[in-house]
Amino acid sequence: MTATLSAKQVPSPGAPKRAGGWALPFRERIAPYAYIAPFFLIFGVFGLVPFLATFYIALFEWNPIGDQTFTGVDNFTRMLADPRFWNATSNTIRIWLLSTIPQLAIALVLAHVLNHARLRAAVFFRMAILVPFITSVAATAIVFAQMFDRDYGLLNWLLGLVGISSIDFVQSVWGSHLMIAVMVAWRWCGYNTLLYLAALQAVPRDVYEAAAIDGAGGWRQFRHITVPALRPIIIFTIVTSTIGGLQIFTEPLLVARTTNLTCGAVRQCQTLTLFLYEQGFGRYEFGYGSAIGVALFVMIILIAAVNYLLSSRIRGEGR
């Protein structure tokens, strides 16, 4: 509504100045705005309003079914002094690093292999690699949690066969992080592979053939053709997996189901989004939960900015 109303008052500013632009009938002049209105309306209701509300609520002690008292920056000072916040921050960053780096490296290698000219049943492999991505996250988390179980898990059974005693993955800090990272990597690896593969298809086949004739082996082809050709898409996947990685929620929620909001007895795998959820919806402290949301937003902006600087540098070198 807002978009169309405003459009009436404002003479379409971005439109190129053409002779007779004003002669168009009113309905045709507002038509472009009407077409884009649904997106902006939905974005406004489900994106912008909650986004702005988060900043507003963060300044309150806000019980959704009780009192709302203005407390200024109290939530933020409390958060910075809260060991649970820093624990969740370091958990999030470690899980993110642990999942993103191997995931992108494997995806790169897989894409190179799948792009190989002599690969048989290429379509089958290219399709199969996307299967984890279309599997529900909840199902993935539940199955992996069973595999990693201390007493009855498949993994500990295999370790037992070679004489290694049971590892309690969920209970230990590194074990739980590793477990979640494996889940995330398993799920997103195929998606990133497909992106790389799509970019690789654009590299002329004769470049590889010429390199092969010149005596370049698989590794040199990968190092000197595949990686440089994929540079822009690699930067894109780093940015998207950063944003996704900092918001990991479902996996930690479901791996330790008896203590799900804290992901374990000592919050050993509680991520920032899970901490936010625990405070907001477990304890009904919407104000504090919103403050954590704002902190997460700032972190993502900062990391995205660093990414941007780094990647524009890489792009510069690539030329």
Added chain:
Amino acid sequence: MKLRSSLLVLLAAAALAATTACSPGSASGGGGDPKSFEFWSFSGIDQQHDVDIYQRNHPDIQVKLTEVGSTTETAQALATALAGGKVPDLVLIQGDDMPKFVQQPQNFLDLRERGADQMKGDYLDWVMEQATAQDGQIIGIPTDVGGMAVVYRTDLFAAAGLPTDRESVSKLWPTWDAFIETGKKYVAATGKPFVDNAPTSVFYQAVNQVSQKYYDDAGNLIYDKNPEVKAAFDTTLKALEAGISAKISFGADAWNAALPRGDFAVVSAPAWMLDQIRRAAPDTSGKWDVATIPGGAGNWGGSYLAVPARAQNPEAAWNYIKEMQSPQRQLEHFLDVGSLPTTPAVYNDPKLTGQADPFFSGAPTGQIYTQAVLGLKPFHMGPDTATIGSEFLNALTNVEQGSGNPATAWDDAVNNIRTAIGK
């Protein structure tokens, strides 16, 4: 540019309007349509059964029952609705979720206005206490309690040289210390763990067998200096030190996997857990029996029916509560569905005491479980009771799983609670 900035201003204004409009409505519901009402329940508790009976007796009244989801999901949906959405006329709230709502009684109809004052004597006093706000407002009528008993494997007890009939087994553990000693004997004889886990099977039970818990009767926090809580905590540490625990938390997949394999021999089980045991280990039918809980009393779970203040048809909802939660109806509900009544008047009814469960070697579960809830004393619950409880449980679980230091566990727990609740 101008378009964009005016849009932003509009949206920001809308955001502010939306958030300020979210404050809970204060208008209390009027009479509405007495012929129909909306009822939110969680799943797995078979409220449909009661609704069907009510509809049969009152064909003119329409009950719209919605099973929202799990207990937590139902409480969250209710909180969202109370904060600014369409509320149901009647809602079922699980006991663990009650304190958060009892702290904000303005969201609910004061059932005293409808005559709950006269009815409250029908229900267990400590159960009513948990639905009563600071100013005396009654926000819910209890539908069932969990009770508490120890469920044990007779075949494994026999193999360990322990008695197997429920009277002798109950006599083995009048106290938690005796329970731990029995556990040690079992472990020594079989080399296998005795109890599923100590935090829920010991601490969660022992900490409810007190006269005061985390708050004193005036509502002051005493969790860090209440000797009764400290004693329950230390007993649990002792159980862990004795090495009798299989270290498998209730609710984990491993718990269900361990049951049919006999990887632990006893579990502290409320009445509603019996059905889970039955389903997880169908092949062990007849190998289980039920003994009394150490300390003699206990409860885990139970639910309440409440009417939101903004309900459209509070009258119809209240009529339903009044009729379906009478002692006689609660008894019939127990006989049909199995949840334990909250009304002591029917605890000696032969129909209840005579109920025997073949899966549990013919144990009179109705009788055993109702005796356990009679022994509990009312204690004050506060806004942070649930948080304090879960921090204590987490500290003990951490020791049980091998990462926590038992010597510092109490101080760690108290510190964590202080961080969590800020006092």
